[in-house]
Amino acid sequence: MDLLNSYQNNYLIVFVFLCLGILLPIVALFLGKLLRPHKPEEAKYTTYESGIEPFHDSRIQFNVRYYIFALMFVIFDVETVFLYPWAVAYDKLGIFALIEMLIFVIMLAIGLIYAWKKKVLRWM
Amino acid sequence: MVEDLLASSPGLLNFGIFFLLATVLLLVILGFVTYAILAERKVMGFMQLRQGPNQVGGRWGLLQTVADVLKLLIKEDTIPKSADRPLFILAPVIAFAPAFMVVAVIPFTDKLQFADIGVGLLYYIAISGISTVGIVTGGWASNNKYALLGGMRAAAQMISYEIPLVMSVLGVILLAGSLNLNDIVDAQSSGWYILKQPIGFIIFLVASIAELNRTPFDLPEAESELVAGFHVEYSGFRWAFFMLSEYVYLFAMASLTTVLFLGGWGPLPFMDFIPGAVWFSLKFSLIVFLLIWVRVTLPRLRADQLMEFGWKVLLPVALANIFLTALLKELFNFM
Numbered sequence: 001m002d003l004l005n006s007y008q009n010n011y012l013i014v015f016v017f018l019c020l021g022i023l024l025p026i027v028a029l030f031l032g033k034l035l036r037p038h039k040p041e042e043a044k045y046t047t048y049e050s051g052i053e054p055f056h057d058s059r060i061q062f063n064v065r066y067y068i069f070a071l072m073f074v075i076f077d078v079e080t081v082f083l084y085p086w087a088v089a090y091d092k093l094g095i096f097a098l099i100e101m102l103i104f105v106i107m108l109a110i111g112l113i114y115a116w117k118k119k120v121l122r123w124m
Numbered sequence: 125m126v127e128d129l130l131a132s133s134p135g136l137l138n139f140g141i142f143f144l145l146a147t148v149l150l151l152v153i154l155g156f157v158t159y160a161i162l163a164e165r166k167v168m169g170f171m172q173l174r175q176g177p178n179q180v181g182g183r184w185g186l187l188q189t190v191a192d193v194l195k196l197l198i199k200e201d202t203i204p205k206s207a208d209r210p211l212f213i214l215a216p217v218i219a220f221a222p223a224f225m226v227v228a229v230i231p232f233t234d235k236l237q238f239a240d241i242g243v244g245l246l247y248y249i250a251i252s253g254i255s256t257v258g259i260v261t262g263g264w265a266s267n268n269k270y271a272l273l274g275g276m277r278a279a280a281q282m283i284s285y286e287i288p289l290v291m292s293v294l295g296v297i298l299l300a301g302s303l304n305l306n307d308i309v310d311a312q313s314s315g316w317y318i319l320k321q322p323i324g325f326i327i328f329l330v331a332s333i334a335e336l337n338r339t340p341f342d343l344p345e346a347e348s349e350l351v352a353g354f355h356v357e358y359s360g361f362r363w364a365f366f367m368l369s370e371y372v373y374l375f376a377m378a379s380l381t382t383v384l385f386l387g388g389w390g391p392l393p394f395m396d397f398i399p400g401a402v403w404f405s406l407k408f409s410l411i412v413f414l415l416i417w418v419r420v421t422l423p424r425l426r427a428d429q430l431m432e433f434g435w436k437v438l439l440p441v442a443l444a445n446i447f448l449t450a451l452l453k454e455l456f457n458f459m
Contacts, residue, residue, distance in 0.1 A: 008134045009142075013239040014247075016142040017228040020150055021221030025365050028197075032361045035198045045205040047268050048356055054206075058269040066280050069431070073283040076439070080290045083446070084246060087297040090450065098450050105443060112439070121435045123428035 068120055079108050146228075146238065153227065157371040158189045164416050171420045199360035204267065207357060211265035216358070216365035219258030222251045223369040223376065230379045231305050233389040233400040244305040245297070248380060249290055252335070255369060256282040259344065262366070263354035274353025277427065278344035281334060284431055285341075288438035289331035295324040295449040296384050309388035316387040323445045325385045327438055332377045333418060334434070337370065340422040343430060378411040386411075 047054040086093065086101055115121060132138065162177065162185060169176025181187025203212055229244040231237035241247060256279055263275015297303060299320060300311040308317075318325045334341040345353030355366045382388060386407040389400030425433070 005133050009132075009138060010239040010241045012134045012138060013142050013146070014225065014228050014241070016139065016146050017225045017238070018221060020143070020146050021224035022217060024150065024224070025217045025220055028365075029361055032197050032201070036360065037198075037200050039200065044200075044202050047204045047206050047266075048351075049269065050351070054268075057206075058267050058272050059264070062276060066276055069280050069284060072435070073287065076287045077290075080287070080294075083291070083294055084297065084303070087294050087446075088301060088303055090298050090453070091301050095454055098447075098454060101450075102447060105447070109440075109443065112435075116436065121432060123431040 065123060072115065072120070075108070075111065079105070142238075149227065149238070150224065153224070153372055153375055154368075156375055157368060158193070160371055160374065160412065161189045161192075162186070163412075164419075167413070167416045168420050171417075193364065196360055196364045201360045201362065204357050206267045208265040208267065211261050212357075213362075215258050215262035215265055216362050216369075217258070218261055219255050220365045220369040220372070222254040222258075223372040226251050226376045227372070227379070229305060230376065230383060231309060231388060232379070232404055234306075236401065237306075240304070240306055243303045245293060245303045245308070245384075248376075249286075249293075252373070252376075253282075253286060255373070258369075259354050259366075262358065266354070266357040268357050270350045270352070271354050271356045274344045274350045274356070277350075278337065278354055281337075281341065281343060281430060281434075284434040285331045285334035285438070288327050288434060288442045289335060291439070291442035291446060292324045292327035292331060293384060294442075294446045295321045298446070298449050298453060305383050305388075309383055309390060312387040313390055316385065316390075318385040321385065321445075321449065323441065324449070327442050327445065328381065328385070329414075331434075331438060332381065333415065334430075336373055336377055336415075338374075338415065339419040340424050341430060342424060343427055348424075374412065374415065378408050378415065381411050382407045 047058070049055075082104065083101070086097060090097070165188070166176040166185070177185030177188035179185065179188075180191045203209060226248050228239045229241060229247050231240070259278045259282075260275045263271045263273075263278065266272070296308060296317050299317065300308045302308060302311070337344050343353075344350075345355065350356075355363055358366060382404060389404040391398060391400070391403050
């Protein structure tokens with residue numbers, strides 16, 4: 001029972017931190033609203049573009065590079081999801097799990113080398 | 125007393141007490157941020173053979189940051205007409221809240237710590253990833269070309285360096301056999317992991333500077349090309365929250381480095397008459413100073429160099445480090 005309570009309390013603390021992290025910006029911005037001046041003027045609300053009038057929408061198509069890097073990220077992040085439990089339990093698993101994990105990582109490394117050779121990793 | 129509180133069944137009273145304690149921590153962190161900014165400007169000043177702030181608050185400029193914050197507080201708040209208003213307002217909150225949340229799991233000393241959860245390290249890494257969303261949201265919502273470029277770069281950079289960061293701590297987890305930060309500190313009583321994991325430490329340091337968006341990896345807000353990157357359109361306190369989250373992350377990342385590699389609150393041999401809190405703050409300050417030093421010394425990388433360095437150098441080395449550690453551990457267990 002003690003363990004369960006302590007477990008729940010620790011996550012309650014995390015929740016408290018979340019509440020504070022959201023409350024601080026709200027309170028600070030509300031206080032600022034009472035203090036700061038408000039003198040609206042047309043020119044203040046234009047988008048900044050180094051002094052010239054902004055032309056057409058800035059939400060254009062992205063370079064496809066970003067998407068490819070995001071895909072690579074997903075692959076390797078999933079790999080770390082598998083590596084973490086293995087690392088924690090390594091003492092109990094021993095040499096056999098090490099070889100298994102080595103095979104797993106080598107397969108992913110082949111993927112990395114393939115991407116490298118295909119010039120996916122070049123940012124140009 | 126704290127043990128009793130943790131053992132009692134969670135309720136509103138516990139919530140209230142934790143809330144008060146966490147508020148105290150928040151104030152301490154705000155104080156740290158205030159003087160970390162001053163220290164950074166002062167150290168940078170001395171390293172560049174100039175004075176740094178020396179007008180407001182005496183010769184050391186002790187009130188400089190306080191004055192800056194007051195100025196930001198009474199600044200007019202402008203939201204561009206073409207911006208996406210709800211997202212524009214939400215973005216600084218998304219960026220800041222995770223920065224404060226990660227501090228919850230960091231053990232400062234064996235007594236002074238907040239949440240002691242089993243997967244502490246994983247929690248830190250998972251939560252800190254959310255801040256990227258805040259930065260991209262801010263960049264996209266501004267509807268500004270510089271901001272959008274900065275936001276996209278931030279996303280690309282942070283996901284690229286997240287992987288080496290996550291993999292470099294795997295060596296530490298292998299040695300400690302736990303994700304709990306307290307267990308990791310306890311496991312270092314026989315020797316700090318900076319000695320057993322030198323490669324892991326260097327990768328972690330480089331990747332953490334990139335995750336913090338600090339020079340030489342500050343491409344998302346490169347002044348010379350993107351004006352200010354993702355926060356071009358932000359002003360006043362909304363901008364302050366982006367800056368605040370950056371410095372809270374500095375606090376959190378320096379603490380995490382201390383805990384993972386420098387033995388947390390553990391003393392040097394024969395010097396355990398000095399209390400743990402002093403040890404922790406000494407190591408912590410050393411890391412913060414190191415980060416400032418790196419910022420002053422190294423010029424900014426080019427975008428392509430940055431990405432290629434992350435994927436072609438840090439990732440393979442981090443992977444090799446994991447298996448080197450596992451192999452060494454296996455061999456020494458045999459002997």
